Amino acid sequence: MSPRTLFDPAGFLTKEDAQALTKRVLALAKAEQTRVTILGSARGNTRYAVNQISSGGDNTNVTVSIRSTFGTKSASTTTNKLDDVSLQAAVDLSERLAKLAPDDPEAMPELEPQTYDESPGWSAITASLDPAGRAAAVRAVTEPSRAAKLAATGYIESDAQAHAIANSKGLFAYGRQTGAAMTTTVRAPDGSSSGWAGASHTDWSRIDPEALGARAIDKARASMNPVAIEPGRYTVVLEPTAVGNLVQLLAFALNARNADEGRSFFTKQGGGNKIGLKVVDERVTLVSDPLDPDAAALPFTPEGAPAKKTTWIENGVVRNLAYDRYWAQKQGKSAAPLIGSLKMLGGTSSMEELIASTQRGILVTRFWYIRPVDPRTILYTGLTRDGTFLIEDGKITKAVKNLRYNESPVFMLNNLDAMGPSVRVSASEDGSPGFAIVVPPIKAHDFNFTSLSDAV
Amino acid sequence: MAQSRREFIQLSSAAALGLAAYRLPPQYRIASPSAPPLSDPTFKELAMRALDAAKSAGAEYADVRISQNRNQAIQTREHRVQSLSDSETFGFGVRVLVKGAWGFAASRDLVADEMVRVARQAVAQAQANRAALERPVVLAPVTPTASGTWRGPAEIDPFEVPIEEKVALLLDANAAALKVAGAKFVNSGMFFLREEKTLATSDGTYVVQTIFRSQPQMTVTAVAPDFSDFQSRQSNDIQPMGRGYEHVRDAKLVENATRWATEAVQKLGAKPVDVGRYDLVLHPTHLWLTIHESIAHPTELDRAMGYEANYAGTSFVSPPQKMLGTFRYGPEIMNIQGDRTQVGSLSACGWDDEGVVPDTFLIIKKGIVNDYQTTREQAPWLDWWYKKQGKQTRSHGCSYAQSWEDIQFQRMPNVSLLPGEKEQSFEDLIAATDKGIAIVGEGSFSIDQQRYNAQFGGQLFYEIKGGKVVGMLRDVAYQMRTPDFWNAMDMIGGKKSYQMGGAFNDGKGQPSQSNAVSHGCVPARFKQINVINTGRKA
Numbered sequence: 002m003s004p005r006t007l008f009d010p011a012g013f014l015t016k017e018d019a020q021a022l023t024k025r026v027l028a029l030a031k032a033e034q035t036r037v038t039i040l041g042s043a044r045g046n047t048r049y050a051v052n053q054i055s056s057g058g059d060n061t062n063v064t065v066s067i068r069s070t071f072g073t074k075s076a077s078t079t080t081n082k083l084d085d086v087s088l089q090a091a092v093d094l095s096e097r098l099a100k101l102a103p104d105d106p107e108a109m110p111e112l113e114p115q116t117y118d119e120s121p122g123w124s125a126i127t128a129s130l131d132p133a134g135r136a137a138a139v140r141a142v143t144e145p146s147r148a149a150k151l152a153a154t155g156y157i158e159s160d161a162q163a164h165a166i167a168n169s170k171g172l173f174a175y176g177r178q179t180g181a182a183m184t185t186t187v188r189a190p191d192g193s194s195s196g197w198a199g200a201s202h203t204d205w206s207r208i209d210p211e212a213l214g215a216r217a218i219d220k221a222r223a224s225m226n227p228v229a230i231e232p233g234r235y236t237v238v239l240e241p242t243a244v245g246n247l248v249q250l251l252a253f254a255l256n257a258r259n260a261d262e263g264r265s266f267f268t269k270q271g272g273g274n275k276i277g278l279k280v281v282d283e284r285v286t287l288v289s290d291p292l293d294p295d296a297a298a299l300p301f302t303p304e305g306a307p308a309k310k311t312t313w314i315e316n317g318v319v320r321n322l323a324y325d326r327y328w329a330q331k332q333g334k335s336a337a338p339l340i341g342s343l344k345m346l347g348g349t350s351s352m353e354e355l356i357a358s359t360q361r362g363i364l365v366t367r368f369w370y371i372r373p374v375d376p377r378t379i380l381y382t383g384l385t386r387d388g389t390f391l392i393e394d395g396k397i398t399k400a401v402k403n404l405r406y407n408e409s410p411v412f413m414l415n416n417l418d419a420m421g422p423s424v425r426v427s428a429s430e431d432g433s434p435g436f437a438i439v440v441p442p443i444k445a446h447d448f449n450f451t452s453l454s455d456a457v
Numbered sequence: 458m459a460q461s462r463r464e465f466i467q468l469s470s471a472a473a474l475g476l477a478a479y480r481l482p483p484q485y486r487i488a489s490p491s492a493p494p495l496s497d498p499t500f501k502e503l504a505m506r507a508l509d510a511a512k513s514a515g516a517e518y519a520d521v522r523i524s525q526n527r528n529q530a531i532q533t534r535e536h537r538v539q540s541l542s543d544s545e546t547f548g549f550g551v552r553v554l555v556k557g558a559w560g561f562a563a564s565r566d567l568v569a570d571e572m573v574r575v576a577r578q579a580v581a582q583a584q585a586n587r588a589a590l591e592r593p594v595v596l597a598p599v600t601p602t603a604s605g606t607w608r609g610p611a612e613i614d615p616f617e618v619p620i621e622e623k624v625a626l627l628l629d630a631n632a633a634a635l636k637v638a639g640a641k642f643v644n645s646g647m648f649f650l651r652e653e654k655t656l657a658t659s660d661g662t663y664v665v666q667t668i669f670r671s672q673p674q675m676t677v678t679a680v681a682p683d684f685s686d687f688q689s690r691q692s693n694d695i696q697p698m699g700r701g702y703e704h705v706r707d708a709k710l711v712e713n714a715t716r717w718a719t720e721a722v723q724k725l726g727a728k729p730v731d732v733g734r735y736d737l738v739l740h741p742t743h744l745w746l747t748i749h750e751s752i753a754h755p756t757e758l759d760r761a762m763g764y765e766a767n768y769a770g771t772s773f774v775s776p777p778q779k780m781l782g783t784f785r786y787g788p789e790i791m792n793i794q795g796d797r798t799q800v801g802s803l804s805a806c807g808w809d810d811e812g813v814v815p816d817t818f819l820i821i822k823k824g825i826v827n828d829y830q831t832t833r834e835q836a837p838w839l840d841w842w843y844k845k846q847g848k849q850t851r852s853h854g855c856s857y858a859q860s861w862e863d864i865q866f867q868r869m870p871n872v873s874l875l876p877g878e879k880e881q882s883f884e885d886l887i888a889a890t891d892k893g894i895a896i897v898g899e900g901s902f903s904i905d906q907q908r909y910n911a912q913f914g915g916q917l918f919y920e921i922k923g924g925k926v927v928g929m930l931r932d933v934a935y936q937m938r939t940p941d942f943w944n945a946m947d948m949i950g951g952k953k954s955y956q957m958g959g960a961f962n963d964g965k966g967q968p969s970q971s972n973a974v975s976h977g978c979v980p981a982r983f984k985q986i987n988v989i990n991t992g993r994k995a
Contacts, residue, residue, distance in 0.1 A: 050764040054586040060563035079544035132585035154766035156967040186767040263680040264687040372903040382903045431969035454910035
């Protein structure tokens with residue numbers, strides 16, 4: 002099998018290792034153009050349920066993807082077997098498939114060598130978090146939870162990844178990233194209340210398990226005896242996680258080609274797209290910057306192009322949509338790829354001020370099971386979960402039953418009343434570190450709740 | 458409906474020997490990247506090394522899974538192939554139980570030293586995990602299988618079909634769709650998996666299985682001439698299956714493309730639905746997903762016991778002591794079965810991922826909760842119920858991991874609505890309905906974390922008046938409270954109307970893993986369900 006030095010179980014795929022591996026693969030290739038993509042990964046996780054660790058896992062992997070091109074025909078293969086025979090077989094298969102592929106009228110040549118910025122997305126603390134460290138963090142939540150006669154369930158994940166891209170034109174890109182996330186749901190043993198807290202960061206030491214557990218315990222206590230309220234349009238105060246749950250949906254809709262083809266919210270009636278048009282409140286600005294330490298992402302695209310800071314929406318106006326290289330060339334634009342992070346600039350109100358300024362409204366901790374309903378308006382449905390409260394006369398007065406909404410982040414950001422400062426959140430449904438999302442808490446009016454749920 | 462297990466194994470072994478398989482001449486086959494067959498005796502030796510290392514490090518139980526998954530995906534749009542990719546992943550995972558705590562570690566490097574290192578790593582992790590242990594894990598008994606093989610019912614190995622044939626089929630189907638006036642865009646694709654999986658357990662099981670999955674798919678989009686609207690039709694009358702390339706050929710993509718395109722265009726001109734209560738007649742291509750979300754998930758025992766509270770959620774079918782034998786989920790005509798044997802179903806296997814031969818069991822019996830989905834860890838939690846029934850406590854065989862990298866845990870088997878006694882069809886149900894909506898194909902879906910409040914869309918909506926379809930509707934979604942919805946079911950189809958739907962990507966667990974599962978069902982009618990209109994103006 003493969004040489005053991007390539008991937009030290011406790012260590013990581015270095016730039017030199019990655020360079021050596023891409024050279025080995027490129028030397029085996031006979032296609033007119035070849036691209037090699039390497040992902041080295043290590044993941045550790047611990048799950049806990051009802052105040053005890055229920056399972057966990059530690060794994061490592063290295064995958065090599067080969068993309069072969071003859072003229073405008075191309076195909077790709079991926080393997081995680083790194084011995085010479087297996088790599089040759091993967092290269093051969095990729096080349097055979099490419100020769101059998103039809104000509105691609107949208108084929109783009111491999112890129113020439115590029116220069117990249119250094120991403121700040123690596124933390125040695127995250128990369129070395131071990132099962133004992135994770136177990137200690139779990140106890141920081143389960144012990145206070147047990148003492149409070151509540152049941153804590155949750156998850157910790159730490160990931161360390163090395164990405165490398167090389168092609169037959171001499172391009173080489175290398176970057177490494179870490180991500181850590183901890184989430185917890187604390188429930189009353191009889192199922193009568195539930196509270197959630199979570200955090201995600203490049204750097205595990207930026208996550209405070211004890212504080213996170215205390216927040217979830219407080220929410221679970223405050224969520225006892227929820228009352229039913231009539232569904233309808235409400236002013237909402239959304240905690241940053243809830244904002245992240247919804248605002249990240251905009252990123253998926255930013256595709257320029259879909260807009261130009263008439264099948265997107267960003268399609269302009271009569272043809273073309275909405276670049277230059279105001280679509281949300283003028284206080285809304287959305288950016289992706291791979292070099293932002295709080296929202297770091299890889300500084301290159303899967304094709305090896307440099308990933309640069311991109312402003313999608315500025316003061317409510319669409320500034321950029323995501324263009325792949327082909328569509329950019331066809332439309333006479335510069336390519337602007339989607340980047341693995343998103344930040345919404347915030348305001349100055351504190352959470353307390355957002356609540357205090359609300360006469361009657363609903364405070365939402367997070368949303369759940371968010372699924373698309375209508376792509377024409379970026380309309381999604383989903384439900385509140387694990388901490389939903391009624392605000393009356395500037396104060397939280399009681400817990401309310403969960404509510405289903407049918408709403409679009411576009412409508413919500415048009416109905417914006419006020420914002421707090423932006424923070425990094427754990428906005429993935431599954432609690433994985435996922436993309437870096439940095440968003441503010443917001444207050445918005447006329448949020449569309451359509452039915453009540455009995456779920457706690 | 459389902460073949461018996463014995464017949465099935467006979468059929469599978471025939472296929473394994475190539476007797477039932479259609480084989481291409483060697484010059485047309487594309488060689489897979491080199492891989493020793495998983496029946497390679499060295500695998501057994503390596504697996505035993507890992508089990509021995511785990512036991513000598515202190516594990517009371519251990520299992521090792523070695524697996525190789527090969528995937529192929531082809532994506533096209535209009536007249537162009539967007540991507541053609543073939544991938545494999547190979548490695549092993551070791552799970553250990555140390556004084557009642559689980560540990561799991563995995564690696565891609567299948568050599569003796571690494572097997573030993575990873576087994577010890579799993580034991581060390583289990584020891585760290587014991588730090589917060591309150592209730593040690595106890596496993597239900599299992600009868601070990603010392604040597605066994607199982608192969609999914611693929612007549613044609615998808616990886617042996619020439620790529621040109623696949624590409625030509627998709628592009629021909631796209632061309633057929635684009636001939637329909639108003640059909641502006643079409644995306645189509647095929648996805649295939651072949652998984653070869655070896656399981657060795659410290660209680661003496663050693664089994665090798667080969668699993669196939671195939672899915673052809675198409676989405677046609679129609680755009681209004683003034684760019685004011687667009688509508689899509691997904692080909693979800695063709696569902697993913699645990700079959701080989703014969704499933705793609707049977708799907709008749711070219712023949713069906715014209716219909717899908719026509720329906721996409723018709724959706725542009727459909728009438729917006731008036732909100733209100735309607736009798737819904739749900740086609741099996743739609744109803745399978747409602748069953749998945751509102752019956753299959755809430756009857757997972759780990760959810761009911763609070764183990765998935767942080768992501769997938771808990772369940773309203775809880776606690777089991779108050780539910781089993783008493784809770785009315787639906788009417789007398791409602792029987793819900795769990796199984797992993799239906800031929801061509803996505804959940805079918807010979808053994809689950811902890812060596813249990815899955816059984817067929819009734820989750821809902823005549824409308825009453827009768828059982829939950831279980832693993833070896835979970836079955837003892839229902840000891841009292843099985844004793845009361847005079848049954849042995851055994852796992853239903855619902856342990857599954859998506860790959861060698863991930864720990865196995867409870868995943869749903871096929872969960873199916875059994876046919877009614879009266880032989881009646883979807884059309885018969887429509888004919889018996891005065892004012893209603895018939896829904897075909899699954900669409901948008903969302904349900905809360907205890908599986909009470911759900912909202913479902915669909916692909917095609919037909920207005921029913923006086924027992925007849927009078928036109929197409931749009932922007933339809935229904936909202937429901939699970940027990941109210943199922944208790945509103947008053948008519949179901951018979952045996953001949955039974956068909957399977959399913960998905961490759963049922964998500965659960967942290968880290969989230971995808972389970973592939975089928976749901977068989979008959980068409981059914983639901984009285985007076987709340988329908989909303991989802992259309993809004995931007």
